[in-house]
Amino acid sequence: GESVGLHLPTLSVQEGDNSIINCAYSNSASDYFIWYKQESGKGPQFIIDIRSNMDKRQGQRVTVLLNKTVKHLSLQIAATQPGDSAVYFCAENRVGGSNYKLTFGKGTLLTVNP
Amino acid sequence: DADVTQTPRNRITKTGKRIMLECSQTKGHDRMYWYRQDPGLGLRLIYYSFDVKDINKGEISDGYSVSRQAQAKFSLSLESAIPNQTALYFCATSDPKRGEKLFFGSGTQLSVL
Numbered sequence: 001g002e003s004v005g006l007h008l009p010t011l012s013v014q015e016g017d018n019s020i021i022n023c024a025y026s027n028s029a030s031d032y033f034i035w036y037k038q039e040s041g042k043g044p045q046f047i048i049d050i051r052s053n054m055d056k057r058q059g060q061r062v063t064v065l066l067n068k069t070v071k072h073l074s075l076q077i078a079a080t081q082p083g084d085s086a087v088y089f090c091a092e093n094r095v096g097g098s099n100y101k102l103t104f105g106k107g108t109l110l111t112v113n114p
Numbered sequence: 115d116a117d118v119t120q121t122p123r124n125r126i127t128k129t130g131k132r133i134m135l136e137c138s139q140t141k142g143h144d145r146m147y148w149y150r151q152d153p154g155l156g157l158r159l160i161y162y163s164f165d166v167k168d169i170n171k172g173e174i175s176d177g178y179s180v181s182r183q184a185q186a187k188f189s190l191s192l193e194s195a196i197p198n199q200t201a202l203y204f205c206a207t208s209d210p211k212r213g214e215k216l217f218f219g220s221g222t223q224l225s226v227l
Binding site: 008032034041042043044045046049089093102103104105106107 | 154155156158159206213214215216217218220221
């Protein structure tokens with residue numbers, strides 16, 4: 001999984017499998033979390049977000065789960081496709097802040113094998 | 115993202131040179147940001163601007179300056195480039211009325227020799 005201070009972790013999955021990318025955050029006061037996808041040569045692209053008053057949020061083929069007890073965030077990608085290959089970042093926003101307090105993790109490299 | 119445009123896409127320069135990276139957006143967002151990305155590290159905030167008259171330092175502003183020429187334009191300058199400023203630079207925008215999501219440009223790869 002991903003956490004501030006670690007080298008870039010990697011996850012390799014087979015096409016069609018489900019992927020789970022993990023993120024540990026450090027500040028229990030964080031109240032907003034975002035997942036971004038960054039493909040090679042491109043800027044980060046918003047995937048899904050979740051506020052701390054929720055435990056789960058679903059999008060198209062993606063689900064974000066938030067466990068505030070252990071300060072853990074995960075991104076689940078259903079039926080992973082080759083186009084999902086990218087680096088995935090989680091980001092947290094601190095209470096009382098705005099975007100300028102958005103703190104990014106170092107990312108997880110997802111590789112989808114055909 | 116075609117709505118946030120960064121120029122140039124790539125730049126190679128020498129130590130001591132002055133460099134300007136430019137960012138323009140057609141999203142109509144008031145808030146603009148400059149981030150730096152280094153291999154193995156997350157995105158780090160250099161400067162941000164919440165409107166044309168507002169400029170704020172981020173966590174790594176030393177060695178950089180910015181100018182918000184208009185709502186749609188936010189440029190980043192390196193007055194005297196040094197090799198450890200070699201990195202991928204991203205401009206981003208946001209609209210607080212639409213939540214806290216950042217919209218990023220495609221980045222500028224800067225190499226300082």
